[in-house]
Amino acid sequence: MGLSGQPIFIMREGTERTRGKDAMSNNIAAAKIIAEAVRTSLGPRGMDKMLVDQFGDVVITNDGATILKEIDVQHPAAKMMVEVAKTQDSEVGDGTTTAVILAGELLKRAEKLIQQKIHPTVITEGFRKAAEKAIKILEEMSIKSGIDDREGLKNSAMTCMSSKIVSESKEMLAEICIEAIIAIAEKSANGDWVADIDKVQIQKKEGESIDDTSLIKGIILDKEVVSPGMPKIAKDAKILLLQSAIEIEKTEFDAKLQITNPEQIQQFLDEEERMLRTMVDKIMNSGANVVVCQKGIDDMAQHFLSKAGILAIRRVKKSDLEKLSKATGGMIFTNINDITQDNLGFAGLVEERKIMNDSWIFIEECKDPKSVVILIRGGTDLIIDEVERAIHDALCVTRDVVEDQKIVGGGGAPEVEAAIQLRKYAQTLGGREQLAVEVFADALDIVPKTLAENAGLDQIDVLMKLRAAHQAGKKFSAHDLETGEIIDDMMAIGVVEPTVVKIQAIKSATEAASMILRIDDVIAGTKSAMPPGGPGMGGMPPPGMGGMGGMGGMGGLPPGMM
Numbered sequence: 001m002g003l004s005g006q007p008i009f010i011m012r013e014g015t016e017r018t019r020g021k022d023a024m025s026n027n028i029a030a031a032k033i034i035a036e037a038v039r040t041s042l043g044p045r046g047m048d049k050m051l052v053d054q055f056g057d058v059v060i061t062n063d064g065a066t067i068l069k070e071i072d073v074q075h076p077a078a079k080m081m082v083e084v085a086k087t088q089d090s091e092v093g094d095g096t097t098t099a100v101i102l103a104g105e106l107l108k109r110a111e112k113l114i115q116q117k118i119h120p121t122v123i124t125e126g127f128r129k130a131a132e133k134a135i136k137i138l139e140e141m142s143i144k145s146g147i148d149d150r151e152g153l154k155n156s157a158m159t160c161m162s163s164k165i166v167s168e169s170k171e172m173l174a175e176i177c178i179e180a181i182i183a184i185a186e187k188s189a190n191g192d193w194v195a196d197i198d199k200v201q202i203q204k205k206e207g208e209s210i211d212d213t214s215l216i217k218g219i220i221l222d223k224e225v226v227s228p229g230m231p232k233i234a235k236d237a238k239i240l241l242l243q244s245a246i247e248i249e250k251t252e253f254d255a256k257l258q259i260t261n262p263e264q265i266q267q268f269l270d271e272e273e274r275m276l277r278t279m280v281d282k283i284m285n286s287g288a289n290v291v292v293c294q295k296g297i298d299d300m301a302q303h304f305l306s307k308a309g310i311l312a313i314r315r316v317k318k319s320d321l322e323k324l325s326k327a328t329g330g331m332i333f334t335n336i337n338d339i340t341q342d343n344l345g346f347a348g349l350v351e352e353r354k355i356m357n358d359s360w361i362f363i364e365e366c367k368d369p370k371s372v373v374i375l376i377r378g379g380t381d382l383i384i385d386e387v388e389r390a391i392h393d394a395l396c397v398t399r400d401v402v403e404d405q406k407i408v409g410g411g412g413a414p415e416v417e418a419a420i421q422l423r424k425y426a427q428t429l430g431g432r433e434q435l436a437v438e439v440f441a442d443a444l445d446i447v448p449k450t451l452a453e454n455a456g457l458d459q460i461d462v463l464m465k466l467r468a469a470h471q472a473g474k475k476f477s478a479h480d481l482e483t484g485e486i487i488d489d490m491m492a493i494g495v496v497e498p499t500v501v502k503i504q505a506i507k508s509a510t511e512a513a514s515m516i517l518r519i520d521d522v523i524a525g526t527k528s529a530m531p532p533g534g535p536g537m538g539g540m541p542p543p544g545m546g547g548m549g550g551m552g553g554m555g556g557l558p559p560g561m562m
């Protein structure tokens with residue numbers, strides 16, 4: 001009776017659905033492709049990638065997070081892998097490639113377990129236990145460091161930059177990053193150190209070379225002194241931060257003024273001049289010798305200010321005004337009539353300096369020494385951008401060590417050690433979970449293996465030697481890729497990483513792998529019809545949609561899955 005023979009439509013026509021094993025193997029395949037795409041860039045011997053977007057803009061990098069940000073992936077599981085890199089980047093700032101490779105390896109090995117009829121939930125449960133244990137192992141093997149351990153900070157920053165294109169200048173850049181973080185770090189009420197890297201301002205200027213990159217304790221404004229008649233330098237500067245214009249306000253509506261004789265024009269101009277003079281007098285009376293204005297400054301007012309020997313800057317961004325307020329302790333005034341003497345900001349030196357063909361304002365020796373700027377120099381934009389990424393990573397890593405106060409040796413040593421101890425732990429579990437934990441341990445080996453592979457060495461050979469060294473109690477033994485030797489203690493040669501970077505990589509990789517493993521049904525809605533030859537035309541293309549669509553060899557997956 002009834003419905004027999006009648007198809008029931010639950011989902012919109014055209015919806016793609018993949019279920020069970022197919023869904024899983026599609027997802028795993030996509031995730032593996034992403035891991036594969038960044039694999040060759042791991043470590044100091046890793047290769048760089050040149051990424052070109054639809055406008056022909058080029059980025060050269062070997063930073064995992066940047067590579068994945070630039071390439072345009074569409075497969076949902078591949079997107080989750082990109083998220084791994086993003087999470088890693090926002091949480092700890094380094095270890096992005098490691099996290100992605102690890103997630104890929106976990107999935108690859110999980111797939112084999114699934115083929116042996118082990119249920120995905122058993123695997124994810126095993127992975128969860130293994131990750132927890134691995135984190136404990138990493139914490140236990142860590143060495144104490146922190147803000148007073150300059151060597152530890154420097155080695156961490158240098159290690160993180162050794163895999164960058166700019167590694168030649170890593171020592172000098174590391175020093176700058178450490179100085180910057182130490183300057184902005186604060187001890188909180190409960191005794192913990194906090195370093196907010198947003199307090200480190202980055203300015204870039206093409207020209208000179210990377211080695212001319214410098215740290216300025218203060219603030220830089222990409223502006224010049226408004227009038228040539230004004231002083232270019234002010235010592236012991238009392239700074240007025242002003243949000244309103246030093247101009248006669250124009251009326252909102254058009255007003256008509258009937259002028260019947262020439263005197264009236266003169267009166268009119270005199271009145272304007274008088275008003276501007278009053279404004280400047282108020283500024284002078286406050287004792288300010290520097291004015292930073294968010295809006296414009298009238299020519300006449302500029303003239304009066306020049307005569308008074310006041311250095312003025314106009315059209316400064318609101319955000320810069322706020323930064324200045326923090327750095328100099330000055331209040332931001334919205335009205336000239338409210339100016340008071342005691343709410344001016346203070347800086348030891350305000351100076352206009354020429355950098356290449358542009359003039360910039362340097363505000364140094366501020367009241368609050370916690371504001372610093374790193375001024376990046378370099379031959380070309382491409383280099384400067386890569387320096388910026390390297391500095392970002394190094395700042396993050398330094399912050400990680402300052403806040404978490406734990407470091408480990410690098411080069412894959414922590415992974416080898418954790419894997420060995422995990423295998424021992426697995427034996428205490430038994431059953432299928434044991435298999436999952438063992439697989440997790442094997443997956444960790446991908447880090448030393450890939451590092452070796454990228455240096456042109458034999459993976460298995462290196463791994464065997466490392467395992468032997470670790471079994472003999474050398475917990476930080478790894479392969480130094482700069483000399484090509486196996487070292488008993490990576491710490492001793494300064495290859496050091498913050499423990500949190502390693503821990504976060506394990507966390508984000510495990511989470512992503514488990515999430516992908518738990519999916520057995522992919523239901524994809526129909527996309528609005530796109531003109532052949534790519535997105536664009538109708539509707540807004542998703543951000544980041546670019547010419548990189550084909551990259552990573554996503555081919556081979558069913559069309560609906562892309």
Ligand code: ADP
Pocket residue numbers: 041042043044046062063064065094095096097098099159160162163409410411412447451479480481482495497
């Ligand atoms: P990620 O994006 O994961 O940080 P990197 O390309 O920065 O990837 O490579 C980081 C890896 O390179 C870490 O495992 C680190 O210990 C290792 N590494 C850095 N310098 C050396 C070195 N001199 N010898 C061996 N390994 C190194």
Ligand code: MG
Pocket residue numbers: 094095096160163393
């Ligand atoms: Mg790195």
